[in-house]
Amino acid sequence: xxxxxxxxxxxxxxxxANQHFDAIRATAGLTACSVAxxxxxxxxxxxxxxxxxxxxxxxxxxxxxxxxxxVIALPHFLHRETAVFAAEHGxxxxxxxxxxxxxxxxxxxxxxxxxxxIRILVGHTQHYIAENIQAKSIIRSGELGKLVMIQDVRHTxxxxxxxPGWFLEKEKSGGGILANLGxxxxxxxxxxxxxxxxxxxxxxxYHGSRGNVEGSGLIYMELDNGVPATIVQSGYVGxxxxxxxxxxxxxxxxLMTGESLWVSLGGRYEKLExxxxxxxxxxxxxxxxxxxxxxxxxxxxxxxYARDVIAxxxxxxxxAETGSEQILLR
Numbered sequence: 001x002x003x004x005x006x007x008x009x010x011x012x013x014x015x016x017a018n019q020h021f022d023a024i025r026a027t028a029g030l031t032a033c034s035v036a037x038x039x040x041x042x043x044x045x046x047x048x049x050x051x052x053x054x055x056x057x058x059x060x061x062x063x064x065x066x067x068x069x070x071v072i073a074l075p076h077f078l079h080r081e082t083a084v085f086a087a088e089h090g091x092x093x094x095x096x097x098x099x100x101x102x103x104x105x106x107x108x109x110x111x112x113x114x115x116x117x118i119r120i121l122v123g124h125t126q127h128y129i130a131e132n133i134q135a136k137s138i139i140r141s142g143e144l145g146k147l148v149m150i151q152d153v154r155h156t157x158x159x160x161x162x163x164p165g166w167f168l169e170k171e172k173s174g175g176g177i178l179a180n181l182g183x184x185x186x187x188x189x190x191x192x193x194x195x196x197x198x199x200x201x202x203x204x205x206y207h208g209s210r211g212n213v214e215g216s217g218l219i220y221m222e223l224d225n226g227v228p229a230t231i232v233q234s235g236y237v238g239x240x241x242x243x244x245x246x247x248x249x250x251x252x253x254x255l256m257t258g259e260s261l262w263v264s265l266g267g268r269y270e271k272l273e274x275x276x277x278x279x280x281x282x283x284x285x286x287x288x289x290x291x292x293x294x295x296x297x298x299x300x301x302x303x304x305y306a307r308d309v310i311a312x313x314x315x316x317x318x319x320a321e322t323g324s325e326q327i328l329l330r
Contacts, residue, residue, distance in 0.1 A: 006030050006293070009065050009091075011058045011082055012073035013037035013046045014164075016096070020071050021050050023282035029290050030069070036061040058082060062089050069289070072096055075164075076179070077172040080105040083120075087112040092293050093120040094285065098183045099306040101174040103314060106307035113303060121289040121299035122306035126188045128281035128288075130274050131261045135246065135253055136192050144263075145250030147193065150229040152185045152244045158235025159209045168211025176213030177235040178204065178316060185231045186219075186312045188244060188257070195223040196308065198329040202316040207236065219316050224329055 008024050010017055013035050024032045032050055036058040037043040047054035055061035062070060062085065070086035071094040072079055079100045083093055093113070099122050100106045113120045126132050139147060158177045159168070166172040173179055190196060200221040204214035219231040244255040254262040254269055262269040285301075292299040315326035 004029070006068035006092075006290070007033040007065065008069040008071060008094075009034045009036070009061055009067035010046075010071040010073060011036050011061075011086075012071075013039065013042040013054075014073060016073050017046060019282050020073060020094070021046070023280060023286050024071075025050070026280070026283050027286040027290065030286060033067055034061050034065045059085060062086055062091065067091055069094060069293075075166045075172055076101055076174050077166070080108055083109045084112040087116045087118055087120075090116055090118065092118045092289065094123060094289055095120060095306075096123045097125075097187070097306065097309075098174060098179060098313070099303065099310055103307055103311050106303065106310055110303045110307065119289060119292040119296075119299060120303050121285060121292065122301050122303060123285060124184075124187045124191070124301050124306065124309070125281045125285065126184055126257065127191055127301055128284035129257055130276045130279055131255055131257055131259070132188065132192065133276070134261055134272070134274050135244075135255045138253060138263075139192055139246065140194075143250075144248035144253070144265075146248060147227055148247045148249060149227060150189055150193070150244065150246050152189060152229070152231045153241055154181050154185060154231075154233045155238050155241040156181070156235060157237060157240075158215060159211070165211070168208065168213050170211075170213050173213060175313070175317065176204075176208065176211070176215060176217075177233050178202075178214060178217040178219070178231075179313060182217055182219070182231060182233055182316070183309055183313055185233070185244075187309050189221070189223075189229050189231070190309070190312075192244075192246070193223060193225075193227065195225055195227070196329060197221045197312045197315075198224040199325055199327045200312065200315055200319060201325045202319040204317075204320040214320075217316070217320070221312075 034053040036055040043054035070091035208215040246253040
């Protein structure tokens with residue numbers, strides 16, 4: 001059992017806040033104390049639902065409530081500012097992905113965390129989803145032979161009217177479909193293989209119905225062991241798809257994260273039974289952070305890793321702009 005009950009404050013009352021509060025409530029050793037959002041009605045609604053206090057100013061909330069943990073669930077352009085402030089006030093951090101808008105902003109957060117001697121978990125949820133965990137175990141086991149290549153495909157209507165406008169402003173979001181969903185794919189491929197991207201080439205398009213961000217992207221990557229991987233994403237109108245095909249010398253995996261995992265040893269795929277499929281990824285994240293706080297160790301998704309995901313994203317945008325291959329590791 002946890003040694004102490006830690007107070008948790010959530011910055012941001014958007015759609016994802018409910019998942020955070022539900023996971024906090026389900027995690028022994030954590031208790032929610034407050035929420036802050038510039039939309040006072042939205043913050044008040046959440047506060048009433050979870051029996052906590054609401055604030056319009058996150059600074060006031062942190063200074064008054066003095067939480068042990070701050071959850072950053074805000075637009076991307078606010079991650080650096082709020083994470084640094086919370087760290088300076090001694091808060092451990094649950095920081096939503098992407099970590100920040102740039103590698104330099106990530107470095108600021110890392111420095112603030114080290115100075116304050118706090119634990120930070122960056123919310124790359126791919127690490128905590130049952131299908132992904134099982135796929136990683138199979139890759140590590142070598143039971144399907146040598147890993148040959150990975151193809152990750154994601155299609156969704158990225159410009160739907162319900163998407164908040166800040167997602168479509170590059171200055172606030174850091175980019176379009178690649179910055180938001182592409183970072184999941186970059187993370188997934190590196191985490192599944194325990195490898196880093198060594199070089200890449202990328203191409204993007206700008207045909208969105210609103211905003212100034214890319215609506216599609218293709219990244220060809222090579223991992224540091226020479227294994228090639230592609231990320232293909234479209235945010236235009238079409239059939240939704242979210243699949244990762246992992247190809248070995250002795251078979252194939254089809255990973256549909258959050259839905260199913262399939263294996264092929266011959267002419268067709270067969271669905272695998274996934275252990276722990278009912279486990280909540282957000283609860284797994286909070287258990288990870290709590291363990292790191294109590295053990296004074298790194299989380300399993302530390303800041304250095306999350307910074308490197310942003311480095312790959314920045315390289316993809318540079319490649320798309322210049323038309324040249326980008327080298328990340330020498």
